[in-house]
Amino acid sequence: MKINSAGISLIKQYEGLFLITYADVVGVLTIGYGHTGADVKPGLIITQTQADQLLDDDLARFEKGVSRLARVPLNPNQFSALVSFSFNLGLGNLGNSTLLRDLNRGDYAAAANQFPRWDRAGGRELPGLLKRRRAEQALFLTPLAA
Structure with a gap:
């Protein structure tokens, strides 16, 4: 499965x-879109194409990771939201999360309720x-349009 345009837009925006x-x-060197x-490296400059x-x-790495971790059917919006979440927080955090445990139990609503709990970086909200x-x-x- 691939991230959809809504997911890509979300990642680019944030x-x-x-x-x-x-x-x-938290001091991690970053470039491009996260x-x-x-x-x-410090001082690195890239182009838009890069x-x-x-x-x-x-995205390919996070798509593979989410596909591996999620063991229940996902629609494209659910998958894309999880790719964005993982892109920002890492696959390890998704893999160890209550969000993923709830999801893999088939409790999509409980999984959705976990997203706002991940609002900290460096110990700060x-x-x-x-x-x-x-x-x-x-x-x-x-939901996906019919």
Whole structure:
């Protein structure tokens, strides 16, 4: 399964686009649309094309991870919300979450209720993270048009 356009838009909106390396709120070096990793060095500058490619590569990794972790059927909005969640928090956090346990028990409503609980970074509640989690929750709960 692939992330849908609503999920990509959500990620782009909340990650923002940075063509020069910056340190996120917990000090992780980041570039492009929230790309992190050993390849991100201080002072690195990339192009829009490179940012788009990094996003595509990162999304493929998170799509595979969500596909592996979720053991129940997901519609494209549910899948995309989980990819956005994982993109921001990491597959390890999704894998160890009550959200995933509820989901894999088939309790989609309980899983959806877990999104807003993930509003902290560096031990602090961040209004921007709560806003993102609510957007992911809304996407997760959005039925597909018939």
